[in-house]
Amino acid sequence: MLEAFALATILCGFFGILLKKNLLMKIISMDVMSTGVVAYYVVVAARNGMFTPIASTSPQGAYADPVPQGVILTAIVIGFSIQALMLVGVMKLSRDNPTLDSRDIEQDTAP
Amino acid sequence: MNALTLVWIVLPFILGFLIYLVAIAARPLAILGALASTAYAIILFTQPPLTLRLIDHFGVSLRLDETTGFFVITNALVTLAVLLYNWQSNKTTTFYGQVLILHGSVNAAFVCADFITLYVALEVLSIATCLLIAYPRTDRALWIGLRYLFISNVAMLFYLVGAVLVYKAHGSFDYVGLRQAPPEAAALILLGLLVKGGIFISGLWLPLTHAESESSVSALMSGVVVKAGVLPLVRIALLLPEFDPIIRLFGVCTALFGVVYAVVDKDAKRILAFHTISQLGFILAAPEVGGFYALTHGFVKAALFLAVGLLPTRNLKELQQQAIPTALWVTLAIASFSISGFPLLSGFGAKVLTMKNLLPWQVVGMNIAALGTAISFAKFIFLPHQRLTSPDQSPLRAGFWLAMALLLGGLVAANVVYYEAYTIANVVKPLATIALGWLVYQLALRHVSVKLPRRLEEFEHLIGMMSLSLVVLFWIVMGW
Numbered sequence: 001m002l003e004a005f006a007l008a009t010i011l012c013g014f015f016g017i018l019l020k021k022n023l024l025m026k027i028i029s030m031d032v033m034s035t036g037v038v039a040y041y042v043v044v045a046a047r048n049g050m051f052t053p054i055a056s057t058s059p060q061g062a063y064a065d066p067v068p069q070g071v072i073l074t075a076i077v078i079g080f081s082i083q084a085l086m087l088v089g090v091m092k093l094s095r096d097n098p099t100l101d102s103r104d105i106e107q108d109t110a111p
Numbered sequence: 112m113n114a115l116t117l118v119w120i121v122l123p124f125i126l127g128f129l130i131y132l133v134a135i136a137a138r139p140l141a142i143l144g145a146l147a148s149t150a151y152a153i154i155l156f157t158q159p160p161l162t163l164r165l166i167d168h169f170g171v172s173l174r175l176d177e178t179t180g181f182f183v184i185t186n187a188l189v190t191l192a193v194l195l196y197n198w199q200s201n202k203t204t205t206f207y208g209q210v211l212i213l214h215g216s217v218n219a220a221f222v223c224a225d226f227i228t229l230y231v232a233l234e235v236l237s238i239a240t241c242l243l244i245a246y247p248r249t250d251r252a253l254w255i256g257l258r259y260l261f262i263s264n265v266a267m268l269f270y271l272v273g274a275v276l277v278y279k280a281h282g283s284f285d286y287v288g289l290r291q292a293p294p295e296a297a298a299l300i301l302l303g304l305l306v307k308g309g310i311f312i313s314g315l316w317l318p319l320t321h322a323e324s325e326s327s328v329s330a331l332m333s334g335v336v337v338k339a340g341v342l343p344l345v346r347i348a349l350l351l352p353e354f355d356p357i358i359r360l361f362g363v364c365t366a367l368f369g370v371v372y373a374v375v376d377k378d379a380k381r382i383l384a385f386h387t388i389s390q391l392g393f394i395l396a397a398p399e400v401g402g403f404y405a406l407t408h409g410f411v412k413a414a415l416f417l418a419v420g421l422l423p424t425r426n427l428k429e430l431q432q433q434a435i436p437t438a439l440w441v442t443l444a445i446a447s448f449s450i451s452g453f454p455l456l457s458g459f460g461a462k463v464l465t466m467k468n469l470l471p472w473q474v475v476g477m478n479i480a481a482l483g484t485a486i487s488f489a490k491f492i493f494l495p496h497q498r499l500t501s502p503d504q505s506p507l508r509a510g511f512w513l514a515m516a517l518l519l520g521g522l523v524a525a526n527v528v529y530y531e532a533y534t535i536a537n538v539v540k541p542l543a544t545i546a547l548g549w550l551v552y553q554l555a556l557r558h559v560s561v562k563l564p565r566r567l568e569e570f571e572h573l574i575g576m577m578s579l580s581l582v583v584l585f586w587i588v589m590g591w
Contacts, residue, residue, distance in 0.1 A: 002351065010268070023257075037268050040275060086260060092250075093254065103569075109250060111325060
């Protein structure tokens, strides 16, 4: 069930990238897509249990798998730095293309 | 060797950041980084294959063998050549720092042997490439860089989903985990790698990006960066025999697809870019010997992009009217001869080796692709040229000659890798292919002009094509 929601978020993000014309909206859609991917990793991590994996004298039962969580932390950091870089690029582009319509930019810069 | 390997992987990053701090030493530090990689690659060839695994590993590992060695030395020498080429230019510190960080991330992508390390390396590589493309800060450069980053990031998001599916099925991120993973995992991971590597339809982002960037950046991208997506595919084909036919099929399709565009195009840089796509197909068509092919292609393509960057115009129709300097023509011709498979240059050995390792059903397709290569490079070989009247008119500087000496010298030196290729039968076949290619060019192609539509290279079509490729890949993996 949760898996389906995560995958639906990824799809929504992907269609946003495809259907939105504004470059800024495309970048936000990409963020939605990556949120879906992060959620999917968390769901996979919790497939055997939900408890925090901390060593203690009284184990609390089935704990969550720490590996996908650790991995997705790296991916979140990479994702947000890419997002930041793209937004800076869009800021620069918006000076000459105030509408930020991706098709217009593509035509203007075509060789 | 273990400690040396780790130091070598980190070194370009440390030097790259150091360049920002010690701006005055930018060029020597950058050269030092590239030389260190060259030295390491030479050591690598003398050592037995090495695998480094993280303790309690989840599959996270580095693999250093002969194939890696070929890719690493390509990266080292192409970076060195690009740095020498820019030695006398007025590039700022940022450029040298970025080149070194790109160099380090490409090295990391070449040595890693699991899906997550590969993901991190490929993402760092995309960021560094995007910054290098956007270096001139014009609107067009910014858009090309953004477009590149956008497409590769979307592809890598699909790849990440594939990676977690592999983990779920196998409990680690090792490449061999792909065997137990469901078909959708393989389809998602292959999609990511095909887009990053510029293979077949998924590689249509490549021509615009490589053709519109500065020539030294194009040389880096075509020479080494795309290979960071190709080497994992080669590794998967070698490790998992059930994926071998799929990768080989993509190899043949890519080789033909790229060469068709390269034959009809009239823009020098676009021909080179499409031809890169076709050559990546040659690497994938025979994964066992892909390393040597990647080496010769890396040298040739870097040399060609650097030389074409100095031509007065990119339009081949105009170049046929006005003569280019003979010195420049000679470098173009040597590189074109190597890539067409002419004996005495290592492109010949690489082509013979690849053709020998083909499966029977691939042979026809790859021979047509080789003929197409000869046709498309006849366009460069038959350009009119003349000696310059006064030497100070020449656009060629010492840095250019050093870079060319390195790349073209490397092509001649690499002949020793497969000197058994020099038999009568092996020599006659490429010569016949080249002669036939030139004949076709002189009789027919020189006079016709065909324009293939560029609609598929638009941003939205590229993204849309990803969803289609995903479906097709899924059915291929399911059905195989």
